[in-house]
Amino acid sequence: MELSLKSEKIQIGNGINLNLVKTDKFKSNLLSFYFLRPLTKEEATKNALLPLVLKRGTDEYKTNLEIQKKLEENYGANLSLAINKRGEKHVLRFTVETVSGEYVSNKEYIYDVFNLLKSIIFNPLLEEGYFKKSYVDQEKENLKRKIESRINDKRSYAIDRCIEEMCKNERYSIYSLGNIEDLPKIDEKVLYNHYKDLIKTSPIEIFYVGHYDDNMVEYMKEMAKIERKNIISIPREQIIRGAKTKNMVYEDLNVNQGKLVLGYRTGIPYEDKLYNGLLIGSDILGGGPNSKLFKNVREKESLAYYVSSTVFKYKSIMLIDGGIEFENFEKTIDIIKEQIEEIQRGNFTMNDIEISKESLKSSTMSIKDSIFLISEYFFSQILSNDNRSLEEVLEDIDRVTKEDVVEAMSRLTLDTIYFMRNTKVMNI
């Protein structure tokens, strides 16, 4: 078995940390830059547009074609840029993964790839002092289409819609790709000014996972020598206890399957000692094939192919979702409510708890086998100000008692029910 997973943290600039994870078990290395922003209506669309524009061209590699060729020459180095919502934070991520030099008998080439990433983040292609206009215009159109196509994946669309309705008056309702209405206000100048601000004021976390030496650490320090201003502080998520909106939302779409989502407020922050009890409770309810929902909604009543329960860590909400026949709407809700009540009454066994603990611990440990998940894991620890080691995280899961689960699950309040249906084909 491998020794425990550690990340070494070095502050290398004003609000810039370098996190190093030494391992030689993978056939690749990974370098990621995370820029943290608050999730606000004002900047969400701009944040989402930025990676799309930056990926189009840099001062050195003027077109996407040149960038792609450079990546391909370097053994298909994998470049990925993403924008994600983490609670009420908006996170921009820039990542490259490269094959370890020993497999392609070229140890130095990874610096070529790092230089490319640096160029994409810090030296974008400019035209008259701003982003290239045609790139911005095209990517605005692409972003618009991306936002529109969220309907294509009906399951995740239903979940997003439930969150939007439930957290209507909270920043958490902002969609991670922003809003179509905000696009016309953004041009190459507006976006470039936002970019300048973002580079100067965002907290930045850099992760490197793989083999490294002193030269590489020096290289990273050099890379972080950029102009910085006052670093913004990002507020913690608002936690709502008890139902806020009390909604019943129907959406009529031309679909074959109904999508049901139940949104609960948990009122339990991730810092609370009951948080692990909530995770176990949610897993007993709708985690895997041994869960109460799988057994009752799927196996016993044949109502659904999928039905599950998920805790949204940063926002302290829990969502249950399933795909069902339109007509089974009420029946399914009844069973779900009944199963939650069962857990609240303590009607589950020590065996159920053990199973959920095993499952949680196993997926936590599995992080060690993925170069990408290692950096994501340590990054999420930073987001939640959590200094525990992976081993301590596992021990805390083990400490959860039946009382914790009952107590945590008793705090649930149903806030919003969302149902995607098709009234044209329903027999009602």
Place this chain on the structure above:
Amino acid sequence: MDTKIYESEKLKEKLYYKKMDSGLKVFFIPKKGYTKQYAIFAADYGSIDNVFVPIGEKDPLKVPEGIAHFLEHKLFESPENNLFEKFSKLGANVNAYTNFNQTAYLFSSTENFFESLSLLIDFVQNPYFTDENVNKEKGIIAQEINMYQDNPGWRVFFNCLQAMYNEHPVKIDIAGTIESIQKIDKELLYKCYNTFYNPTNMVLFVIGDLAFDEILDVVEKSQKNNYEKAEEIKRILPFEDKKINKKIIEEKMMTAAPIFHIGFKDWDTGLTGEKLIKKDLVTNIILDILFGSSSTFYNDLYEEGLINTNFGGYYTGKESYGHSLIVGESKEPKKVYEKLIQLIQKPAETLLLEEDFNRIKNKTIGEFLMGLNSIEFIGNNFVDLYFTDFLLIDYLSLLEKVEYKDIIQRFNSHFTEENVVLSIINPLE
């Protein structure tokens, strides 16, 4: 004893092999330092095997569409009805999948690997079908089918297969239809099971920080040995004409923008083993040169706003069928199609330059090496390649052998105007 160790210095990986007395073949790749273990137990049996001679019988039988997938669901049934609980208790994550060619049962674990392995072998080798549990499953699978029916990406794909193929069962949805699964009963399931789940038609693959001897001990103790002596399974495939079925299929459904698949039906079928995998590699390299994100075609159409980053092409092929698919999202799929047809009229030598070939080959090598970080990637690909008579450990050396001249030949025979189809899903008004 039929045991063997294959070693690849380039990959820094080893592959262990043993054929058990039952006829079951066991493979193992050690992964030092990995926390997870992964085992996959698979049958050479997929949705395209829908006409065959059942074991011990003489006449071919045509079974309802979706039965291989139905069988996969039903193998999770046991008299005590607690399989999931048993796996969960061991901390193992059990799952299964059915595709056109295989049915695979798998789990990943971080502890209790051997107990889980024993459980996997045991449940796959002990079917328990009753009228009641078979009927109960129909509702669940109907919901799975409904879910796919609402997925535009799935529909555009199957419509493309419908357009390319006349008779070949690859055009049939893997899960079948809500109507076809009603015809499934426990007798039919046992027939399929007894024919295709014979150890001689299966493979067990294990990967993780483990020892081969211990794996073999568990397999020896857990497996059943009282199998009917199996002869080569007779699978009957209909004659598939070279000609495509339909030039274009269009459909409307709930989607934001039109999405499309352009399919080139492969005429060069009948290959297995190294020849098949080489053809696969060669064709995928061509598609990457022509339509990948570093191609002129991609970048021109992107600039014009005709495609977005979802655009790309890939080839997939087995012994009896094969096709290249160029897929994407566009305001005007027909315009993309026309431009693509114009492109393939040009001489191969002007479209496929040697420097592009070398670059894409490098990329393909790098991507494969990075894939080997994931034990699931290794397991799933191992099984897929194994059933076409090829070992994953030989993949890199085969890839290195692909030459520039191979791609020119293949381009001329595969990308023509006669074997191309177009499938479009348009949004509802």
